[in-house]
Amino acid sequence: MTLLAALLISGCSSQGKGSGEVELKLGFYSSAQSDEKMQELITKFQEKHPNIKIKTESSPYNQFFQKLDTQIAAESAPDIWLSDGVLVPKYAERGVLKDLTEWIQRDLKSEEYYGLDFNKDASGKYWGVPQGIQIAVLYYNKDMFDEAQVDYPIEDWTWDDLKAAAEKLTKDSNGKYAVDSSFDKNKISQYGLTFFSITEGWMTVLKSYGGGVLNDTLDQSIIHSPENKAALDWIVDGMQRELFPTPSDLKSFQSNMALFPSKAAAMRIGIYARTIDANNAGLNYDVSLLPMGPDGIRFSPVIANSWVINKKADGAVADAAWEWVKFWATEDEVQKEWASLGEAVPVKKSVANSEQFLNGSPANKQAFLDSFEFAGTLDVNAVWSEWVGKFNDNINRAFEGEIPVDQAMIQADQEVQKVLDEFYKK
Amino acid sequence: MKLNRVRKSAGYAVIIVSSLVMILPFLTTLFNSLKTYAQYTAVPPKWFPSPIQWSNYSEVWKLGPFGQYTLNSVIVTVLSVGGALISCSMVAYAFARLRFPFKNTLFMIVLGTMMIPPVVLIIPQFVIFKSLHMLDTLTPLWIIEWLAQPFGIFLMRQAFLMIPKDYEESAKLDGCNPFQIYWKIFLPMCKPTFATLAVFTFMTKWNEILSPAIFLTSKENFTLPIGILSMAGQWSGNEQYMVAAALMSLIPILLVFLFAEKYFVQGTNSSGIK
Numbered sequence: 129m130t131l132l133a134a135l136l137i138s139g140c141s142s143q144g145k146g147s148g149e150v151e152l153k154l155g156f157y158s159s160a161q162s163d164e165k166m167q168e169l170i171t172k173f174q175e176k177h178p179n180i181k182i183k184t185e186s187s188p189y190n191q192f193f194q195k196l197d198t199q200i201a202a203e204s205a206p207d208i209w210l211s212d213g214v215l216v217p218k219y220a221e222r223g224v225l226k227d228l229t230e231w232i233q234r235d236l237k238s239e240e241y242y243g244l245d246f247n248k249d250a251s252g253k254y255w256g257v258p259q260g261i262q263i264a265v266l267y268y269n270k271d272m273f274d275e276a277q278v279d280y281p282i283e284d285w286t287w288d289d290l291k292a293a294a295e296k297l298t299k300d301s302n303g304k305y306a307v308d309s310s311f312d313k314n315k316i317s318q319y320g321l322t323f324f325s326i327t328e329g330w331m332t333v334l335k336s337y338g339g340g341v342l343n344d345t346l347d348q349s350i351i352h353s354p355e356n357k358a359a360l361d362w363i364v365d366g367m368q369r370e371l372f373p374t375p376s377d378l379k380s381f382q383s384n385m386a387l388f389p390s391k392a393a394a395m396r397i398g399i400y401a402r403t404i405d406a407n408n409a410g411l412n413y414d415v416s417l418l419p420m421g422p423d424g425i426r427f428s429p430v431i432a433n434s435w436v437i438n439k440k441a442d443g444a445v446a447d448a449a450w451e452w453v454k455f456w457a458t459e460d461e462v463q464k465e466w467a468s469l470g471e472a473v474p475v476k477k478s479v480a481n482s483e484q485f486l487n488g489s490p491a492n493k494q495a496f497l498d499s500f501e502f503a504g505t506l507d508v509n510a511v512w513s514e515w516v517g518k519f520n521d522n523i524n525r526a527f528e529g530e531i532p533v534d535q536a537m538i539q540a541d542q543e544v545q546k547v548l549d550e551f552y553k554k
Numbered sequence: 555m556k557l558n559r560v561r562k563s564a565g566y567a568v569i570i571v572s573s574l575v576m577i578l579p580f581l582t583t584l585f586n587s588l589k590t591y592a593q594y595t596a597v598p599p600k601w602f603p604s605p606i607q608w609s610n611y612s613e614v615w616k617l618g619p620f621g622q623y624t625l626n627s628v629i630v631t632v633l634s635v636g637g638a639l640i641s642c643s644m645v646a647y648a649f650a651r652l653r654f655p656f657k658n659t660l661f662m663i664v665l666g667t668m669m670i671p672p673v674v675l676i677i678p679q680f681v682i683f684k685s686l687h688m689l690d691t692l693t694p695l696w697i698i699e700w701l702a703q704p705f706g707i708f709l710m711r712q713a714f715l716m717i718p719k720d721y722e723e724s725a726k727l728d729g730c731n732p733f734q735i736y737w738k739i740f741l742p743m744c745k746p747t748f749a750t751l752a753v754f755t756f757m758t759k760w761n762e763i764l765s766p767a768i769f770l771t772s773k774e775n776f777t778l779p780i781g782i783l784s785m786a787g788q789w790s791g792n793e794q795y796m797v798a799a800a801l802m803s804l805i806p807i808l809l810v811f812l813f814a815e816k817y818f819v820q821g822t823n824s825s826g827i828k
Contacts, residue, residue: 155771160617160785161792163773184772185690188783191767198768202681204689317598382595382793390595408591408792 150448151181155196155209158186162469169462173455180448185209200224207441208449210259213431214508216247217346220255221510221551226437229254231450236457241475242497246432246505250345256434257453260472262399263430263503264332265415265495266290267406272297272318272394276305281395285419287333287362290395294320294371297394306371313370316377322393323363323372324384326516330523331429331506332397333359336421341519341544346509347552351519351541358422360526360533367527375524399431400473400496407470407489414490417499428499429506433472473497511551518543587611587798594794610798614785617795620802622774623781626692628806630766630777631759633696638755639748641699642706647736649707650714651722661711668704676768683769690771695762699755706751713747714740749817756810760803778803 156166163186170182185206187195193215199205200219211219219225232254238244247256268281278296298306299318305311306320323329334340339355342348350356367374373393378384387393388402389409396402397418406413420426435456437449456462463479466472470488473496474480486493506512519540526536582601586594587610589603614620648654649661683694717740725735741748766777776784782799786792 158773158784186771186773186784187767188780188786191763191780191783195768198677198680201677202684204684386595409595410592
């Protein structure tokens with residue numbers, strides 16, 4: 129009986145296609161703010177391509193990727209989906225994605241875009257087309273700088289200049305700044321800089337000191353180096369003096385992200401999307417380029433959230449998927465509409481450099497665009513989440529002052545290498 | 555006499571203080587739901603919202619089809635509770651009273667399945683529901699409860715085992731078959747356990763995140779927890795709305811508790827033979 133019913137249902141659903149109509153399953157992680165815009169763009173796309181019918185599959189951000197793994201295992205992943213930039217190699221190297229190299233070279237002029245290359249792997253293949261870009265700059269709260277009578281950050285700051293300013297901006301609950309002799313570092317009411325995780329914390333410092341985590345081919349750890357040692361010493365010193373919160377200090381806040389919008393920190397390393405909560409909280413703030421390392425090297429981490437196409441999509445479905453990517457990447461109107469949400473820097477240079485993007489708060493949005501000069505990915509590879517976990521476990525112990533920096537580097541180096549070997553040496 | 559009174563007031567003091575402690579997180583949540591984002595994230599935290607942002611509650615309804623989410627959750631929970639009560643009690647009756655081969659081994663196997671974490675089951679379930687064309691419908695979320703979950707079987711079986719054999723035998727003399735015994739004698743006698751199972755299933759289903767997130771794909775099919783989570787998005791900055799939404803989603807749970815409470819009280823006085 130059940131079998132019969134199943135047969136009947138499957139019989140029905142396979143009819144009704146034909147007449148050149150294509151159904152495209154489109155997956156994206158949803159939010160109340162962006163869903164409406166996404167729906168508008170889908171409607172516009174369908175008007176232009178009446179033969180393509182889009183069926184959306186959305187979930188909240190965290191559940192989206194959990195579901196995607198299930199769908200991939202059950203061979204029913206969407207034909208095209210929006211992938212967090214740091215996860216593109218994970219899917220690419222496990223053979224789930226379509227190689228987009230030929231299409232990109234045929235239809236997109238790379239000089240017109242920011243960040244097409246952020247999805248290129250070591251062998252030069254492209255696996256996705258950015259939907260919007262996150263790039264980090266230095267955020268600073270003008271009111272706090274004014275109150276402490278400190279000059280606003282300038283573009284040729286080094287990390288040491290930043291620390292000197294942080295010292296004048298870190299305040300205890302008696303209103304004394306860290307430069308005062310009576311400053312009590314056990315009762316901080318305001319941090320000079322909030323500092324956490326890979327993106328908005330250590331990666332920028334490591335790279336601008338000439339260090340980093342992985343080699344160029346992304347399969348060897350290069351953690352144990354004098355450059356990284358110098359960078360980590362700089363961080364640990366700042367944390368031990370409570371100029372920036374340690375990972376355990378951060379636990380007392382509702383989230384790691386809360387310190388800057390809630391005026392508990394005067395500066396932060398922040399990606400573009402952080403302008404949303406800073407603006408929501410009504411801060412008087414601006415942004416500047418991230419500081420340089422001791423040898424003048426700069427680094428700004430980038431995450432290019434991208435459209436990727438399922439390897440299983442072929443023929444008309446694959447063409448329809450590519451039409452969607454092209455619609456998204458090439459049409460100024462689409463780029464402008466999406467940019468109006470304020471979630472990401474537009475991929476297309478002409479739109480990113482237009483008044484529409486550059487106007488508004490913060491005043492110096494140009495800093496985001498200028499940062500592309502020295503931007504790079506977070507050493508993303510197929511096992512990114514895993515190695516970041518191992519790195520954090522060890523380095524956080526050094527940040528807390530539990531173990532010396534050298535020991536943390538040696539352990540992190542070994543554990544990260546083990547993760548890499550398990551995937552790449554099979 | 556005097557000592558007694560002192561003891562009594564000390565008792566009351568302890569009760570009052572501890573209930574204040576208990577209600578504190580709830581009050582914090584309530585106040586947080588009435589703040590602006592700036593107040594919500596203020597350091598040092600401001601306890602009381604000022605001005606009170608009543609509009610947060612109406613704002614939630616603009617952020618998504620909140621009514622639709624609620625309706626979906628109601629459908630899933632009502633059908634789940636019904637399914638759990640019927641299927642678990644029937645299976646439990648069989649395990650408690652009927653005689654059949656390998657009864658104890660089977661029961662052990664049923665209990666053993668409780669040890670399998672839900673995450674492990676989700677891929678096979680996904681494949682099954684996919685081939686039944688039930689993905690992106692509410693069906694997978696409630697139909698599972700009609701297949702007698704082990705916890706419910708265990709709970710109901712314990713309750714049925716407490717009923718003396720005499721009831722059953724006299725019913726048999728009156729000409730009842732096993733189904734009539736189950737339906738007319740056992741069910742009415744185990745109302746409190748039913749209430750417990752109903753509340754338990756209700757809470758699990760009302761708050762469930764994993765299965766709806768995996769099985770549902772269209773927004774109009776989302777249940778409340780997924781709907782509320784999807785309001786946040788990746789970059790949010792609007793947590794106060796989430797708190798307001800979460801509080802509203804609590805109302806049905808409170809109602810169910812108020813309704814089921816009298817059965818709990820009844821349960822404590824009427825066990826055994828009257």
